[in-house]
Amino acid sequence: MASTVIGANITIEGEVIADEDVVVQGTIRGKLSAKDGVTVEAGAVVEADVTGGPMSLAGQVTGNVTSTDRVELQSGARVVGNVKAARITIADGAHFKGNVDMDV
Amino acid sequence: MAQAKTSAARHIPPRVGSRSDAGVLGTSVRIRGRISGEGDLQILGSVEGDVSVRGDLVIGETAHIESETLEAQAVTIAGELKGDVNATGPVRLGATARVQGDLKGSEISIEEGAQFAGRIEADFELPASLGKR
């Protein structure tokens, strides 16, 4: 299973376009677009619009999130932005501010 | 007319590089001037001048060469060279090489530990996604 891992000590300022899964442990400022799953781990910082398939967000996301599948906000997640997804789960302890559009 | 057979004792002075086995310029040899030859050459001494051989060139660890160009087939360097290398074959720098000059050859390899400053112009194309220059 191929996937891209943005490690904890790495900062990417720009655009990430992946035809595979992306796991973010570090920082992305710009744009993140994955064909498959997106995982933003606890401690990660994503200041970007995120598009992709199924998403698991446990870190910090500031930007619009668009998924073709489900978006899960884990406990501890801090998401500021609009979420557009087929399904959305917001766990207890997740912080969220934005609009939710499930009309996909 | 009787054909005189060549005397077996006639001494034919060997020409440098006229034989296929390597010519060697020893450790204590100092040459100032151009060196050219047909065969292989191994230099262990000091040369100030161009070197052009048809065969392979070996620059030993004890060699010090200062030239405009070295021309040869394969070039192997373990010593000191200040000058460009123009080889038709592979150019190899060993770990003890100290080279200052440009390298041109069919293949360039540098062992870790070698000291080098110069340009390397291998002939190849980058994949199209990286654009052409």
Place this chain on the structure above:
Amino acid sequence: MASAATIIGRETRIRARVTGGSDVEVHGHLEGELTVGGEVRVEATATIAADIRARRIVVRGAIRGDLNADETILLEDGARVVGDLRAPRVAIAPGGLVRGYVETGHVGEGKRPAQSTATRAAPAPVRHAPAPAPAKHAPKAAPKAVPAPAPAKPAAKGRLTLAGGKAPPPVVPILKKGTKAALTKRR
């Protein structure tokens, strides 16, 4: 615990400035800038249009950009690099291809050999770039004379020596402090 490595997958394209402290392994496409404190591995399928700065750089893929390492640059079989390589230690395996300027030794030392044709008229002793310890972070080499770390022994100027196969230590003019001030004052 070692910091987690970053892996840019084969199907990933990044157009960005990438910075950080740890190791990065690239299998995909990167355009921009890559500066990390750890090791960068450019794998066989990688295509990179960026300058790379790291502690150590190992290349098996294609790069258009300059490579600068604090310790070592290794070009393995399959590497194709158009750009300059600068590191205390540089190794190119057979099959590693490069088109550019290559310099070993401490970053910041040494002059560009483009001058060597000019200096050939007055042969100067071959400079040795000492490569014992890894170089500290230094800005890109300025083509000026840098004070040599070795003791400035008066060397046999312009002549190659044979004794013991060792060349004389580099003769680099080391200006006394205040020389520039004294000269400008004189004007």
